[in-house]
Amino acid sequence: MRAVLCKRFGPPETLVVENVPALRPAAGEVVVQVKAAGVNFPDSLIIQNKYQLKPPLPFSPGGEFAGVVSAVGDGVTRFAVGQAVIGWTGWGAFAEEIAVAQDHVIPMPEDMPFDVAGSFLMTYGTCYHALKHRGQLAPGETVLVLGAAGGIGMAAVEIAKALGGRVIAAASSADKLRACVAHGADDTIDYQTEDLRERLKALTGGRGVDVVCDPVGGRYSEPALRSMAWRGRFLVVGFAGGEIPKIALNLPLLKGCSIVGVFWGEFVRREPKNSERDLEDLVALYRAGKIRPFVSGRYALEHTSDALYALMQRKVQGKIVIVP
Numbered sequence: 001m002r003a004v005l006c007k008r009f010g011p012p013e014t015l016v017v018e019n020v021p022a023l024r025p026a027a028g029e030v031v032v033q034v035k036a037a038g039v040n041f042p043d044s045l046i047i048q049n050k051y052q053l054k055p056p057l058p059f060s061p062g063g064e065f066a067g068v069v070s071a072v073g074d075g076v077t078r079f080a081v082g083q084a085v086i087g088w089t090g091w092g093a094f095a096e097e098i099a100v101a102q103d104h105v106i107p108m109p110e111d112m113p114f115d116v117a118g119s120f121l122m123t124y125g126t127c128y129h130a131l132k133h134r135g136q137l138a139p140g141e142t143v144l145v146l147g148a149a150g151g152i153g154m155a156a157v158e159i160a161k162a163l164g165g166r167v168i169a170a171a172s173s174a175d176k177l178r179a180c181v182a183h184g185a186d187d188t189i190d191y192q193t194e195d196l197r198e199r200l201k202a203l204t205g206g207r208g209v210d211v212v213c214d215p216v217g218g219r220y221s222e223p224a225l226r227s228m229a230w231r232g233r234f235l236v237v238g239f240a241g242g243e244i245p246k247i248a249l250n251l252p253l254l255k256g257c258s259i260v261g262v263f264w265g266e267f268v269r270r271e272p273k274n275s276e277r278d279l280e281d282l283v284a285l286y287r288a289g290k291i292r293p294f295v296s297g298r299y300a301l302e303h304t305s306d307a308l309y310a311l312m313q314r315k316v317q318g319k320i321v322i323v324p
Contacts, residue, residue: 002324003095004304007058009049012305012312015061023099025073030102032067032085036118036298036321037093039307040064040151041215041240046091047308053090053265061304062093062322066108066117076102084108086117088125088268094304096324103272109283115295119319123155124282124291125275126237126264130213131159132278133267134260135233139164141210144200144224148185149176151319152215152237154294157185162290165211168203170196170220172314179317183292196220200227208255213237221245225252225259232257240314294318 003020025031043061045051069083079085079102087105092098108117131137143160147153148169160167161184169185171177177188189199200209208229214221218241225234225247234257252259268275285291297320299307310316 001096003060005058006047012308023097027074029073031071031099033070034065034067035114037062037065038119039320060092060095064088064122065093066114088121115321116293123151127155127159130235130262135211142166143211144168144209145213147216148180149317156213158291197223216241218243228257234259237262298323
């Protein structure tokens with residue numbers, strides 16, 4: 001089978017596509033023929049040895065996928081050959097096949113296309129965990145989403161609306177903000193042309209926002225934190241902007257607010273039962289039409305480096321997928 005391989009750490013152009021031996025499932029594993037694999041920001045970090053997960057070389061990047069079970073190992077009782085599934089893994093999905101533990105896959109809803117299913121879990125799982133559990137978002141509260149047109153951002157917009165929030169989407173162009181409005185944003189801020197703090201004051205009548213969802217980091221984190229309401233929750237989701245901000249701790253003191261870390265992968269590992277319930281909730285929201293994942297691009301294995309660069313350069317709206 002063919003797979004994208006990282007043989008040495010480096011930028012996306014160092015990746016190669018090669019034939020590798022077909023996979024056989026170990027006990028408790030399934031082998032899945034990959035139909036689509038979502039591209040996420042950690043994929044660009046793991047190939048550069050900049051991520052918290054550090055697989056041995058060589059490896060295939062790709063942390064989420066959808067496909068069809070092609071083989072099952074001893075002891076597998078939850079899945080059968082020919083069944084469509086969605087799965088998540090630290091790496092390995094940018095390939096024609098992947099072998100994973102059966103606990104890392106769930107049945108794929110019959111009405112969900114493969115490209116949507118393959119780009120669903122990491123962004124929507126992260127945002128649901130962030131807003132429901134870590135942010136404790138209550139109906140009627142105001143949510144600011146930074147980087148709102150990206151994969152995490154657009155998922156956060158939709159989930160915040162589904163949980164009853166008022167959503168302010170912040171992004172870097174009018175085109176991106178139009179996409180955010182189409183997915184449920186109530187108000188928008190173009191932080192390339194508008195002052196983030198002044199606009200938030202105007203939109204909230206000076207009260208501030210209850211929850212900030214920040215997958216970007218960089219220069220907008222501090223003004224967003226300064227714009228929080230009393231007892232607000234600032235959700236640290238990631239640093240797609242490339243810079244980890246250094247926050248003065250007098251700010252949460254003055255606001256009476258919380259800075260809360262969000263690490264979905266570790267949540268899944270430590271709290272599998274809670275994670276399973278979340279995934280059931282997300283599938284129900286999808287079937288109810290309350291979340292509508294947006295896949296804006298599809299790339300062959302040979303063009304994985306192009307997909308990663310599009311993500312790194314923040315040119316992607318919603319999600320993009322690798323289609324083996």
